[in-house]
Amino acid sequence: MPLESTPHTTLRTAFNSVISGCALHALPAACFTVFRRMRAASVRFDAVTLLALVPAAPLSAVPQAARSAPPSPGGFSRDLVSWNAVLSAHAQNGLAVDALELYRRMRGPDGGGVEPDAVTLVGVLSSCAYQGARGVHFDVERYVRERLPSFRTNVQLCNALINLRCGSLPRAQQLFDEMPRRSIVSWTALITGYGMHGHGDIAVSLFERMVSEGIRPDNVAMVGLLSACSHAGMYDEGRRYFSTMESAYKLRPTLEHYTCMADLLGRAGRLEEARELISSMPMPADGAVWGALLGACKIHSLRPGLVGGGLPRHHQPQLLPGLILEPGHRRRRHLAAVPCAAAKTDGGRRRWRWTKMDKAPPVIEIGG
Incomplete structure (x- = not known):
């Protein structure tokens, strides 16, 4: 029918x-x-x-479908659930600017008096973190403190706030300490935040505290930990955590974990060890893994072919396509830049011009 x-x-x-x-x-x-x-x-x-x-x-x-729907009785009823659905659709599609504009409209005349709830604010805060919209961020925080006094009991909302506050670690730590209960996401957000700012020792301490409180790490937490070790130059700690992932936490290393380790070894100047790690991977290496190794070659002024006698022959055909065929990847420049920097050939310079990325125009918030 x-x-x-x-x-x-x-x-x-x-x-x-x-x-x-x-x-x-x-x-x-x-x-x-x-x-x-x-x-x-x-x-x-x-x-x-x-x-x-x-x-x-x-x-x-x-x-686009939601934005084209009229708010008339015959169209789309804009109640709280509807606003949350549309805003979440924007946020999950990576359209942070549009999600923030929707939030402004929701708080304005278009909102019809609908007040945002915790679900709304989680979506808005994730968009703020993606876009770096400090003005909206502070507005949302004020709203949370004034209208949702018990917000610390909402783990998802606090996690979104911690993720956004990781640019100011003391404030993120304060909120974390005030939470009556925390999820693995709470711990991971703070561990990653400290790692991004080079505080690998604090990140490791937090990780050990998390484990001692009975929270078993997941793959995302391990990525945050290994990345923290990499940024802080903590070679021994990173190597130990990586090698005990399976035995201690029942986690099989994924491509992301191998990428972190390639980056860690490369930063430490252990390029031969990084090459051996990539050769032993149980899955094909992608552009991020090769980019980590090639970036290290550039830092240490080495040609990739001189690292331990060259990369494995069966991996070499994947080397160029793995990076060049990923438009916009931030590692893409390393692929062409390393041979050019080492070889200084006209062919290398031509390849560098050919593989240059088109940069997306930056978005800067005024008055934030």
């Missing part, structure tokens, strides 16, 4: 069920085909529709 012939009272539910089923089976094109039929049949979609579309959304398809 055609979907449009379903009785009107159950039509929206029927469309939502079909969209959810398509999303569950990873059929994004089918999701949006059904959604277009829903709009063509003048069926008013709701937050349930948008939440079903979010996992299937290619780039900005969900935000």
